[in-house]
Amino acid sequence: MNIILVGLSHRTAPIAIRERFSISEAQMSEALCRMKADPMIEECFILSTCNRAEAVAVVKDTEVGFKSLETFWMQESKLPPEQIRSALYFYSATDALRHIFRVASSLDSMIVGEPQILGQMKDAFDLAMLHKATGMLLNKMFKKAISVAKRVRTETKISESAVSVAFAAVELGEKILGGLQKKTAMIIGAGDMAELVARHFVANGVQSLLIANRNFDRALALAKEFNGIPIQLEAFIGAIPQCDIVLCSVGAPNYIIHVEEVSRAIAIRQNRPIFFIDISVPRNIDPKINQLDNVFLYDIDDLQMAVASNLENRKQEALKAEEIILEEVSRFSKWFKSLEAVPMIIALKDRAEAIRRAEIEKILSKLNTPVEREILDTLTRAIVNKLLHDPLTVLKEESNSANGNMMLEAASRLFRLEDAGTSRGTD
């Protein structure tokens, strides 16, 4: 049994390919069901965000599992195999664990330390649980991932660097618009990152803030916090002409702001410039609008590049975070490996119990009172437990050491537990 992960991220694939792998919330149920239907896969969950698409699974056989997940992505993205293979990464066992923990801690994020990813992972996991796609192993792993992420956040300053992207947006806004005082900004889609950037805009003088969101209650809540104006999501196009800054993070599957609308807005504004920020993937603003006069479009990649950050400081914090993750990975994989001894331990206990029962049955007729039977039963049980205690403890402990497999093998031979041995799988 093994945990594997197959997927791609902003590190391995450009935005154009990532878009093909993006699975919307509506399609997720179907995708999960399809993956779960594969007999090779025991547990699974899928994470699809702006910057990554990853499938995590518990499989009996690692190689076969890799094949299954690769096929899954091939069907999902409808891209030719050679194009997929160059983008996908394949992780198993501790590598997979380490990757998942890094993702949860936002170390692998495009904006390192951004707060959104953990929430996205929770959502993805809840959905997988809802479809009963996950089991004991992934549940435990996921709980661990959350606690690791929290530890990284509290023990390092990594989450501060997400702030730098917001700063970059502010500085770009100032270079385009002059000061931000008396300017109007609109955020379309009120995710965590959008909120973070909006907060910086407001702190730097933006006078009025429009908030358009699918979930109007959330828009209301944010509006209250920033003293802004909530508007219905459908109304955002009409509001563009009054905005100097438009931040889009809807996560729609296609462009929601096109060249025609923007050029009309610019005409209404008598050519006063608009600064568009698109932090959604797939992109929600047609990149062509950047070619319009007085229109400036930055997507998340551009902002990331614009961050001339204090690299040395950040590297140290990242190193600290990586150490935490390594520590947690080894802790978890210890537990995971000890699971391999479980079938053996159960088999051994069963065998001993069976022998004990058989012997008791033989002698039972010779005993007269229930009290005597009781005493005998207790006695034999105690002997068996005492005898087995040390071997079982050693098996549990040694199963995750280097010669763990040898130990399991020896136990199965000594006690003739072939059945239990083969049920461990071939990994």
Next chain:
Amino acid sequence: MEQAFFSKGTFLFYWIGTILFLFNLWDHSGKSLHILGGPLTKTSLPHRQKWALWLTLIGFLCHTATWVIRVVSSGEIPFVHLREAISFFAWAVVLIFLLIEVRYHVYVLGSFILPLVLLALISSTFFPHETLEINAGWSDLWLGVHTTLSILGVSGFAIAFISGIMYLLQERFLKSKQLTDLYYKLPSLDLLDQWNRYAILTGFPVLTLGILSGALWAQYHLGLGLIFNHPKQAIAIGTWFFYLLALQGRVTRGWRGRKAAHMAIIGFVGVLFVFVALAYR
């Protein structure tokens, strides 16, 4: 004697100032984004930039001294020669530059203005001494008003021209997302566009007054009205109309930013043609 001394001093200081300012274009300071959660901070000005600014100021004072001596010693209003007109133009541009500097502290502006000033001064030495047709009445006060206002107006256009160039550069950085060192030094697009607007908005009426005063003077003294059939005047009038169009477009149709920058640049090329035409009449 002193005049020649100060004139040489002007050249010398502007030369060094220009070179320092040009160096500043390429050095790596001036980035204002130093982040790890920290606030935006402006790095302190490197010494070279301060030096460039001080040298320019000294050059400007020398230049001013040249004018003062010229006026006091001859007792007549200068700008009789084209070379003096151009020299006065250079003086006015530096004056405006220093005023902007005091107000906005955009040091990179010098890297664009000073080369223009130096070029103007150098080119003025190539112009012959006596190119304007001078009659006895030329030293009239009206003529002084005419030339002074015209040149001040043109200086405004020069500022608009420089802001236009800086705007186009900065716009290209922002559009192509190449956030180079120069990007950090250049001011915001909005400010550059504002300079462009103010420069033309004030330069244009001043130039118009200059032209009108010249026309009045010519009518009064020479009995001539404005003549539109002369190629030199045609270029001049064409340029004037071009700036009128630029202003009109800005006010009524919101021509700003890139378009306004282009117009400021094209308009100034027209101005240069007028100067050249004046030299080869």
